[in-house]
Amino acid sequence: MAVSVDEAVSTGPARDHTPSARRLGGRGRSVLEVALLTVLAVVMLFPVLWMIETSIKENRDVYAIPAKFFGFKVTLDHFKDVFAASGGGRSALSVSFLNSIVVAGVSTALATVLGVPAAWAYSRFSVKAKKDQLFFILSTRFMPPVVVVIPIFLMYRQVGLIDNKLGLILIYTAFNVPFTIWMMKGFVDEVPAEYEDAAMLDGYTRLQAFWKFTLPLLLPGIAATAVFALIFSWNEFVFAIFLTSSDSVRTAPPAIAGLIGGTTVDWGLVAAASVVFALPVLVFAYLVRKHLVAGVTLGAVRR
Amino acid sequence: MGTVAVHGLCKSFGKVQALDGVTLDVPDGSFFVVLGPSGAGKTTTLRAIAGLEKLDAGSVHLDGRDATGDAPAARDLAMVFQSYALYPRRTAYENIASPLRARRCSSSEIAAAVEQMSSLLHIERLLQRRPAQMSGGEMQRVALARALVRRPRAFLMDEPLTNLDLKLRVEMRTELTRIHRSLGATFVYVTNDQVEAMSMADRVAVLKEGKVQQVGTPTEVYERPANQWVAGFVGSPRISLLACRAEGDRLVGEGWTLPRPRWTTAEDGRPLLLGLRAEDLSVEQRGDASLPGELYGLEPLGDRTVVDVRVGTEILKVKARPTVTGTPGERLHVTVDLDRAHLFDAGTGLALSEAGR
Numbered sequence: 001m002a003v004s005v006d007e008a009v010s011t012g013p014a015r016d017h018t019p020s021a022r023r024l025g026g027r028g029r030s031v032l033e034v035a036l037l038t039v040l041a042v043v044m045l046f047p048v049l050w051m052i053e054t055s056i057k058e059n060r061d062v063y064a065i066p067a068k069f070f071g072f073k074v075t076l077d078h079f080k081d082v083f084a085a086s087g088g089g090r091s092a093l094s095v096s097f098l099n100s101i102v103v104a105g106v107s108t109a110l111a112t113v114l115g116v117p118a119a120w121a122y123s124r125f126s127v128k129a130k131k132d133q134l135f136f137i138l139s140t141r142f143m144p145p146v147v148v149v150i151p152i153f154l155m156y157r158q159v160g161l162i163d164n165k166l167g168l169i170l171i172y173t174a175f176n177v178p179f180t181i182w183m184m185k186g187f188v189d190e191v192p193a194e195y196e197d198a199a200m201l202d203g204y205t206r207l208q209a210f211w212k213f214t215l216p217l218l219l220p221g222i223a224a225t226a227v228f229a230l231i232f233s234w235n236e237f238v239f240a241i242f243l244t245s246s247d248s249v250r251t252a253p254p255a256i257a258g259l260i261g262g263t264t265v266d267w268g269l270v271a272a273a274s275v276v277f278a279l280p281v282l283v284f285a286y287l288v289r290k291h292l293v294a295g296v297t298l299g300a301v302r303r
Numbered sequence: 304m305g306t307v308a309v310h311g312l313c314k315s316f317g318k319v320q321a322l323d324g325v326t327l328d329v330p331d332g333s334f335f336v337v338l339g340p341s342g343a344g345k346t347t348t349l350r351a352i353a354g355l356e357k358l359d360a361g362s363v364h365l366d367g368r369d370a371t372g373d374a375p376a377a378r379d380l381a382m383v384f385q386s387y388a389l390y391p392r393r394t395a396y397e398n399i400a401s402p403l404r405a406r407r408c409s410s411s412e413i414a415a416a417v418e419q420m421s422s423l424l425h426i427e428r429l430l431q432r433r434p435a436q437m438s439g440g441e442m443q444r445v446a447l448a449r450a451l452v453r454r455p456r457a458f459l460m461d462e463p464l465t466n467l468d469l470k471l472r473v474e475m476r477t478e479l480t481r482i483h484r485s486l487g488a489t490f491v492y493v494t495n496d497q498v499e500a501m502s503m504a505d506r507v508a509v510l511k512e513g514k515v516q517q518v519g520t521p522t523e524v525y526e527r528p529a530n531q532w533v534a535g536f537v538g539s540p541r542i543s544l545l546a547c548r549a550e551g552d553r554l555v556g557e558g559w560t561l562p563r564p565r566w567t568t569a570e571d572g573r574p575l576l577l578g579l580r581a582e583d584l585s586v587e588q589r590g591d592a593s594l595p596g597e598l599y600g601l602e603p604l605g606d607r608t609v610v611d612v613r614v615g616t617e618i619l620k621v622k623a624r625p626t627v628t629g630t631p632g633e634r635l636h637v638t639v640d641l642d643r644a645h646l647f648d649a650g651t652g653l654a655l656s657e658a659g660r
């Protein structure tokens with residue numbers, strides 16, 4: 001997929017940022033910068049490193065004082081605990097991972113199915129007050145989710161969507177559709193409308209022209225957009241913790257957070273669960289790394 | 304059958320009025336050329352006929368039936384796009400086959416038709432290539448093949464030869480004319496090249512700023528331009544225009560007079576423009592209708608030489624034999640074939656009635 005994703009938008013050769021050291025001149029500068037960056041990197045990466053270490057330490061080493069950076073015994077017991085309950089069978093965590101997969105997957109699929117044709121329509125047709133509509137769609141993303149969580153909670157209670165996977169799927173879809181429309185409109189704009197014109201003269205209907213001629217060209221863009229939507233749904237915490245309570249419905253973020261609290265905290269388990277939780281995001285983020293930039297500069301892409 | 308008739312087409316893009324009441328009647332089986340400069344609205348006209356453009360006003364009739372609201376696929380037309388619009392992920396073969404596939408022809412039919420078209424347009428060796436692997440001229444020929452592979456009601460062609468080199472263009476011109484004759488199909492052909500229009504058309508419509516200036520046979524448009532602008536646009540070298548007015552039986556300009564052509568109806572004193580084509584002028588002293596001037600420059604073109612002669616403040620282009628010589632500044636007389644001169648109203652630009660001709 002990585003290859004096809006790359007084709008989506010030609011962002012031109014990746015512009016290497018001129019090291020600011022060269023711009024500012026002076027060797028001392030560059031040493032200072034390297035030092036600062038190193039400190040920053042350590043600060044940013046230490047928690048990740050510590051999480052990974054903790055996930056493979058035995059409990060003895062986890063709680064050892066002073067803490068052990070090296071020379072501990074490696075174990076995969078915590079990962080086993082993430083997936084299997086102590087009495088045998090599935091653990092509650094593994095159920096929450098499954099829930100996360102279902103909720104993120106379905107809401108992303110829905111957002112793609114709804115958002116891609118909408119983006120195509122916004123790109124190809126003259127719609128009344130198109131700019132205002134697009135701005136309105138974008139504006140739904142301005143709002144922090146926390147702002148709407150109470151009203152949504154009340155509404156969901158009325159219609160019985162509290163503690164229901166469908167409820168989460170719907171709310172995530174609602175958040176991902178505007179995003180999908182915006183991302184995809186940029187990609188559709190890049191595909192000349194004349195391919196569809198030519199297809200219609202060949203004898204296809206407008207929808208067939210879209211389906212057979214434009215959609216295949218959009219696939220890389222769709223893949224990139226879907227990955228973003230997937231990451232959003234996968235990471236989402238606020239709605240998940242407010243709108244779900246039972247183990248059978250919870251998604252992974254609130255479930256992992258729920259491990260902390262109580263009298264003792266099994267840090268090894270928390271760390272292992274976090275590693276498992278972070279992996280898919282890392283993999284997908286790697287796949288669409290180019291579009292993390294492209295998404296920002298989309299408007300500037302040469303036609 | 305294949306008549307195309309559009310009536311009162313209007314289309315604006317924001318502030319730009321691309322079409323402003325375009326009315327055209329394309330008879331069945333004709334090679335109808337829409338000629339106009341860049342931005343005249345030629346592409347927009349074709350797209351309107353094809354049903355790709357939502358019109359502000361006007362109607363499109365195909366074979367006498369109102370097709371204004373019909374989907375493009377229902378109109379049974381084929382089009383060569385100015386930008387080719389070849390499908391990028393498909394090979395030339397698949398591109399050419401597309402109209403037949405859409406209409407569910409059998410694969411043996413398709414193979415035969417594509418093969419025939421590709422040998423006609425000399426693109427056999429391109430069939431397995433994708434558009435990105437072809438030159439502009441090659442893509443243009445594939446686009447032509449995609450249109451010609453079917454037998455639609457009419458062919459719409461948007462400057463299909465512009466990207467070919469001169470030799471190939473002349474060859475394809477002949478080829479297209481031949482195809483047109485052998486198919487007996489209706490062609491609506493857009494170009495900004497007046498030579499193409501003159502050499503290929505049965506009828507020409509001259510378009511400027513979304514308005515039809517004149518419709519007629521190439522000869523009519525050349526010999527009787529409806530206005531000063533058409534006279535200037537059609538013909539190479541460009542027609543020379545001299546300001547003048549009628550006085551009794553003479554035409555009087557700045558520093559010259561000529562006998563007044565018998566057919567002019569203009570009243571005395573009205574400001575006029577005298578249009579003279581290069582081939583109706585001569586630098587050899589022959590009759591009494593001549594203009595005094597001085598040699599301004601020579602443009603040898605091989606088979607002929609265009610002599611620039613300054614008369615008053617205007618430059619006249621005169622066609623002469625390739626052997627002509629002279630030095631700039633030299634005084635000479637330009638003989639005028641007044642029977643072939645054109646007179647336009649200097650205010651409106653419209654041609655004066657030539658009923659007496």
Ligand SMILES: Nc1ncnc2c1ncn2[C@@H]1O[C@H](COP(=O)(O)OP(=O)(O)OP(=O)(O)O)[C@@H](O)[C@H]1O
Nearest residue numbers: 316319321339340341342343344345346347348495
């Ligand atoms: N989609 C569009 N949006 C805005 N303006 C347009 C659009 N299409 C055409 N125009 C404008 O309408 C006018 C006519 O355009 P059109 O493409 O029909 O010209 P043309 O005669 O085909 O020119 P050319 O010979 O350069 O192809 C031009 O001024 C053009 O800028």
Ligand SMILES: [Mg+2]
Nearest residue numbers: 345346385461
């Ligand atoms: Mg054009």
